[in-house]
Amino acid sequence: MSDKKLAGRKALVTGGANGIGADVALALAAAGADVMIGDILVDKGKDVAGKIARSGVKGGFVALDVTDDAQWSRATAATVSELGGFDILINNAGIEIASLLINVETEDLRKMCDVNIIGTALGMKHAFRAMRPEGAAGKGGAVVNIASVAATIAFPAIAVYSGTKSAVDRMTRIGAVEAGKLGFGVRVNCIYPGLIANEMGVRLANDIVSFGLAPDVNAAVSDVVGQTPLGRLAEHSDVADAVIFLCSHEARFITGVGLPVEGGMGT
């Protein structure tokens, strides 16, 4: 029996083909969990699943558009059958389309609501159904929703993205209460990552400049770092370590919380 923190656990990571999700998936595998990647990016998702399988645990990929209820049914069934269970869901898939409120486009707003709010809600629905005692996996578990520091501060150019992440925060708490009171054996928490210099973060820094909110990208980044007591941007590993903790036995009595992983930016 492995002494790794998450040995024997069975995880599904949405948006696990790229960015934070890919590194969270690899960290879950390093902690001993078998991991299924669910994403709309098939080739990249299969690459991450291959890396996981080569690391000595089970790794799989399932095509999953988180906005689609039927695809969630298939993805959770595939997780249970291919991994032999399902007791960790990382609701990580998310999109951010920056805009000043004066210029927002309805279609962009709907896309963010679809992926960030509906995608997260459907994830909790299908995790609860599978993980509750009478479900196909039936052993309870842990759900971690990836919100954002944007849910806790007033950062210009991302009003609606921030609103969707505030919704993730609120749904997390209600999910935790329902799952607890109804005896599902599932803990539900969320994380507020700070800005990361990955594709999404760099695109936001460029948008900030193009909207006239900073003279250049360096100034935009320095502004964020200046608002962060620990004096740097966030990194994927900061988020991954917090995810591992929230899924672990050490967090067994923690549910319904939002954990800031942003160096104090939202304090």
Ligand SMILES: NC(=O)c1ccc[n+]([C@@H]2O[C@H](COP(=O)([O-])OP(=O)(O)OC[C@H]3O[C@@H](n4cnc5c(N)ncnc54)[C@H](O)[C@@H]3O)[C@@H](O)[C@H]2O)c1
């Ligand atoms: N990058 C940051 O600075 C930052 C900060 C705080 C929170 N976040 C949040 O972290 C999460 C991951 O962000 P990231 O920086 O890795 O972004 P990313 O764009 O690199 O990765 C997002 C992943 O989600 C997938 N995805 C998008 N729409 C999907 C859908 N409909 N169904 C399934 N998968 C879908 C993408 O294919 C991609 O693999 C997001 O929820 C994001 O809002 C990011």
